[in-house]
Amino acid sequence: xxxxxxxxxxxxxxxxxxxxxxxxxxxxxxxxxxxxxxxxxxxxxxxxxxxxxxxxxxxxxxxxxxxxxxxxxxxxxxxxxxxxxxxxxxxxxxxxxxxxxxxxxxxxxxxxxxxxxxxxxxxxxxxxxxxxxxxxxxxxxxxxxxxxxxxxxxxxxxxxxxxxxxxxxxxxxxxxxxxxxxxxxxxxxxxxxxxxxxxxxxxxxxxxxxxxxxxxxxxxxxxxxxxxxxxxxxxxxxxxxxxxxxxxxx
Amino acid sequence: xxxxxxxxxxxxxxxxxxxxxxxxxxxxxxxxxxxxxxxxxxxxxxxxxxxxxxxxxxxxxxxxxxxxxxxxxxxxxxxxxxxxxxxxxxxxxxxxxxxxxxxxxxxxxxxxxxxxxxxxxxxxxxxxxxxxxxxxxxxxxxxxxxxxxxxxxxxxxxxxxxxxxxxxxxxxxxxxxxxxxxxxxxxxxxxxxxxxxxxxxxxxxxxxxxxxxxxxxxxxxxxxxxx
Ligand code: HEM
Ligand code: SF4
Ligand code: FES
Numbered sequence: 001x002x003x004x005x006x007x008x009x010x011x012x013x014x015x016x017x018x019x020x021x022x023x024x025x026x027x028x029x030x031x032x033x034x035x036x037x038x039x040x041x042x043x044x045x046x047x048x049x050x051x052x053x054x055x056x057x058x059x060x061x062x063x064x065x066x067x068x069x070x071x072x073x074x075x076x077x078x079x080x081x082x083x084x085x086x087x088x089x090x091x092x093x094x095x096x097x098x099x100x101x102x103x104x105x106x107x108x109x110x111x112x113x114x115x116x117x118x119x120x121x122x123x124x125x126x127x128x129x130x131x132x133x134x135x136x137x138x139x140x141x142x143x144x145x146x147x148x149x150x151x152x153x154x155x156x157x158x159x160x161x162x163x164x165x166x167x168x169x170x171x172x173x174x175x176x177x178x179x180x181x182x183x184x185x186x187x188x189x190x191x192x193x194x195x196x197x198x199x200x201x202x203x204x205x206x207x208x209x210x211x212x213x214x215x216x217x218x219x220x221x222x223x224x225x226x227x228x229x230x231x232x233x234x235x236x237x238x239x240x241x242x243x244x245x246x247x248x249x250x
Numbered sequence: 251x252x253x254x255x256x257x258x259x260x261x262x263x264x265x266x267x268x269x270x271x272x273x274x275x276x277x278x279x280x281x282x283x284x285x286x287x288x289x290x291x292x293x294x295x296x297x298x299x300x301x302x303x304x305x306x307x308x309x310x311x312x313x314x315x316x317x318x319x320x321x322x323x324x325x326x327x328x329x330x331x332x333x334x335x336x337x338x339x340x341x342x343x344x345x346x347x348x349x350x351x352x353x354x355x356x357x358x359x360x361x362x363x364x365x366x367x368x369x370x371x372x373x374x375x376x377x378x379x380x381x382x383x384x385x386x387x388x389x390x391x392x393x394x395x396x397x398x399x400x401x402x403x404x405x406x407x408x409x410x411x412x413x414x415x416x417x418x419x420x421x422x423x424x425x426x427x428x429x430x431x432x433x434x435x436x437x438x439x440x441x442x443x444x445x446x447x448x449x450x451x452x453x454x455x456x457x458x459x460x461x462x463x464x465x466x467x468x469x470x471x472x473x474x475x476x477x
Contacts, residue, residue, distance in 0.1 A: 074347065222348070240440055
């Protein structure tokens with residue numbers, strides 16, 4: 001483990017209307033077992049000690065399931081590790097005396113609220129536009145009441161692994177939300193329960209995605225490479241096909 | 251609810267279909283150009299007759315209108331998409347590490363496309379404009395008729411090393427444009443199903459490498475045989 005000392009260049013922005021700028025801080029007293037967020041906690045403690053306002057950043061579960069911990073670390077959403085959220089990233093992946101640049105997600109649809117905190121409610125509005133099944137299903141149904149082939153169930157489940165973190169948008173050079181939207185469309189489109197509203201759902205969610213000001217998909221594949229849940233761009237293909245067919249068939 | 255025609259996905263489909271159509275156009279154009287490899291008067295005569303056919307045949311003319319429309323559609327729709335995407339990220343990153351997650355050509359389609367547009371303008375001016383409206387040399391055939399000598403225009407254009415280099419350079423840009431473009435278009439129209447992913451990947455690389463390479467081999471051949 002040993003002592004770790006870092007120089008951090010962090011984006012500071014007082015409010016959404018502030019212009020914002022980078023500030024450089026030295027942090028000491030770290031060790032390689034800390035997670036990246038714990039490192040941020042140590043930094044904040046040291047900042048408070050110096051009468052500097054602590055850095056605002058989003059976090060909640062700290063176990064890789066809530067999707068809150070949005071940070072672009074040295075140009076990579078959630079840092080350099082594949083399939084990992086910021087909270088699950090450990091300081092052993094950094095070297096002593098490294099300089100680390102930390103920025104918020106950058107997208108028109110994700111405006112900065114403060115420092116590293118962005119407003120991701122555009123994702124919520126996309127879900128509200130159609131990412132659900134309208135019928136009231138009551139309590140949990142019997143597990144095997146509707147038989148679903150294992151491969152289909154697995155594929156739907158893989159789509160459902162999306163935690164709505166927005167790393168796909170943050171990474172995409174076009175700030176496209178295609179990976180997120182396609183995962184949320186597919187998790188329902190693949191299952192029998194999702195069929196009655198399938199066409200309406202994909203139309204509404206894609207429209208909402210465009211309306212919120214996300215860019216278009218150019219199939220660079222960067223989203224899939226950076227997604228902490230390793231969601232596949234195969235879902236984007238499925239979504240495009242669903243969307244095109246449902247509109248062309250009228 | 252239905253804004254299909256203005257959706258990013260539909261616009262992307264138009265970019266793909268126009269792009270794929272242009273690939274088929276390139277194949278046709280390439281086959282015609284291969285006649286430039288035929289040496290001597292025989293090659294000259296065959297190429298010039300072919301050029302005459304291509305500028306007068308009504309079916310070819312209809313096809314060429316479709317091709318020009320496809321190019322314009324491709325340019326306008328991609329321009330539109332690129333502007334929209336720039337707007338989607340008004341503030342950029344201080345540090346970005348693109349190569350860790352995506353290929354260079356996939357991120358630079360607009361730059362590559364701009365090189366191609368520049369190439370197209372010069373290319374059309376050198377050959378198409380000259381053939382239709384410019385001053386052309388003539389070849390006198392054995393039956394006494396005379397015919398516009400595009401063969402001579404072409405071979406003499408490629409005696410200029412800079413022009414030849416420019417052509418080869420632009421074919422490099424075309425290759426990179428197609429390396430991402432073909433695979434991307436297949437994904438956009440929904441054909442890139444997982445079990446064929448590898449196949450499409452290699453097919454796209456084969457297309458992206460071979461078409462520009464064969465195109466480029468012609469001016470290189472003409473340059474070195476006429477030094
Ligand atoms: C013979 C010439 C050309 C061919 C064969 C061609 C082919 C293609 C193909 C197949 C794609 C992929 C479409 C997709 O991903 O859905 C593409 C994309 C693109 N092309 Fe071209 N193209 C040509 C010329 C141009 C020109 C002249 C421009 C611009 C001035 C251009 C700009 C673009 C851009 C910006 C994209 C990316 C679109 C996107 O993914 O958003 N291309 N091209
Ligand atoms: S698709 Fe991946 S990167 Fe995008 S929001 Fe879902 S979990 Fe995050
Ligand atoms: S804090 Fe919940 S995923 Fe990182």
